[in-house]
Amino acid sequence: MSRQMVRPGGRSARVQAAVHTAVRELEAELGRDGLTVPLIAQRAEVTPSTIYRRWGDLAQLLSDVAVERLRPDTAPQDHGGLASDLTAWAEQFLDEMASPAGRAYIRDALLGDPDGSNAGQCSAYAADQVDVILTRAAGRGEDTPGVETVVDHVVAPLMYRILFRPAGLDAAHARGLVAGLLEGDAAEK
Template sequence: MTAPTLRPGGRSARVQESIHKAVRELLEEQDRASVTVPQIAARAGVTPSTIYRRWGDLSALLADVALARMQPETESANTGSLSGDVRAWAEQYLDEMSSAPGRNMLRDVQSSLKPSYCATIIGGQLQTILDRYPDQPRPSVDRLINMVAAPIVFRILFSEAPLQVEELHQLIDIALSQ
């Protein structure tokens, strides 16, 4: 006998979405340190045990919500050039992740058991850009992550100030040079 499969968009997906929505709303209304699993459960219309069973603890739930929010809602800008597309993506990523909510998302993901998933998301976004220009010399996704995304994240998490846009452009130029 095989295990039942979850239906995409079924009850499980609706419960997850209601819990994610409750987390997002509570984080907008109050300081994150005061958000609790019982508050989230009450807002989502589920029992706290539902949250603990699915995520284990609050930090895992916050990380899951952060990862879901990191998924792009739209495809990255298509400027007509590889350099322009990477710049547009990197500037948007820098802007979003430098904000207080972005910084909190990065910290939630960093503290989770799934930090590599963040690299998968970023890698997918960058691969989409690279795939637009198959006839041009182009760097690998790993090179772009190492030379563009990693410095952004490092400076946001471990420095007093985020990377400056001019520095970001210099890194992109180096990453794209062959």
């Protein structure tokens, strides 16, 4: 996480934690649009210039916080088979990401991310989850597609619609993507 690893223990770490906490608290209290750097600084008991110097601006700070919140907190559930594992995961992914909150985090993560490292992190989270599912399936002796294939055929279409076409996204579509992937070319690559 780019801007995170700064003098791991000690004052810097405390400031970072205080600022992140302040962002989350204020976001809950005032909503995404009520946030300002001076406000956050005050809540975190830090001077605004500290935030400007460490994060550059509000967008980059929010991007860092958003990535944290997009990190999956649990491993994908095991339903005993590749198809059901992937389907369940895709449905849950869609659920979390397509919610107003999820979309806000995705946008924030992309937004204040000059070098693309935060976006890359988000993508890595999804790829890791998928990898867990595929590895598990392979362990069972199932024929599995590659992670890249799943990302292209399931994750990407979902994310594209979330970002570019707010309407008409439901669990059925997610299921359809997984089904299309598995029947079409499960062994590819």
